[in-house]
Amino acid sequence: MTETQTLYQQLGESEGIGGVVDRLYELIMADETLAPYFVETHLAKQKGHMAMFLTAATGGPNTYKGLDMNSAHAGRGISDADFDSVIGHAATALTEAGVDSETIGEVAGALMPLRAQVVTGS
């Protein structure tokens, strides 16, 4: 059954992804290394963009109209360690939502190729 489902469906579509994104930004804002990047960010808007981005990246409908990943992160000095931390928080949020580890691995696999576009510092 599951092999015919998109990753988007396995994550519980827009409701599932919305919940995971809410929790992801709670974890990011509670992380003293990551929170400073988002001091000037309108969080509700950011969550909406992230949810739409993840929806498209996992095979759901593509309604993302935000910046491409290079432009969104250019000049922010984001490090490899920051990127790994965000992926780690995403894995935590997914685990808490009851997503199985195989599916979490697939989500991580979809996000990992974005590292070069997001990491702009050392």
Ligand code: HEM
């Ligand atoms: C795979 C990992 C990531 C994805 C998929 C992602 C996705 C996004 C998206 C969709 C946006 C919105 C772009 C727009 O508003 O048009 C964004 C903005 C942003 N991201 Fe990321 N991001 C990732 C990793 C990171 C990391 C590691 C950091 C830093 C710790 C970071 C910091 C930011 C900041 C500061 C913004 C701008 C927020 C604002 O508008 O104020 N991102 N990202």
